Amino acid sequence: xxxxxxxxxxxxxxxxxxxxxxxxxxxxxxxxxxxxxxxxxxxxxxxxxxxxxxxxxxxxxxxxxxxxxxxxxxxxx
Numbered sequence: 892x893x894x895x896x897x898x899x900x901x902x903x904x905x906x907x908x909x910x911x912x913x914x915x916x917x918x919x920x921x922x923x924x925x926x927x928x929x930x931x932x933x934x935x936x937x938x939x940x941x942x943x944x945x946x947x948x949x950x951x952x953x954x955x956x957x958x959x960x961x962x963x964x965x966x967x968x
Contacts, residue, residue, distance in 0.1 A: 893913065894948075909930045
């Protein structure tokens with residue numbers, strides 16, 4: 892059983908986007924704080940009333956987030 896729900900965060904055209912790798916959950920927010928709130932709510936709503944074992948999740952799983960940065964711009968000398 893997995894104890895961690897993996898999430899990928901990246902900057903979309905206008906908002907930050909969070910995409911769960913383990914669940915069919917995607918959400919967005921204008922700020923990272925808003926995105927965090929939306930992500931917690933979206934995961935909670937998706938799992939409400941569900942048997943976590945059906946998702947191969949342990950009770951009270953943690954959320955692990957990786958943040959995708961834009962490519963680095965190298966200074967030209």
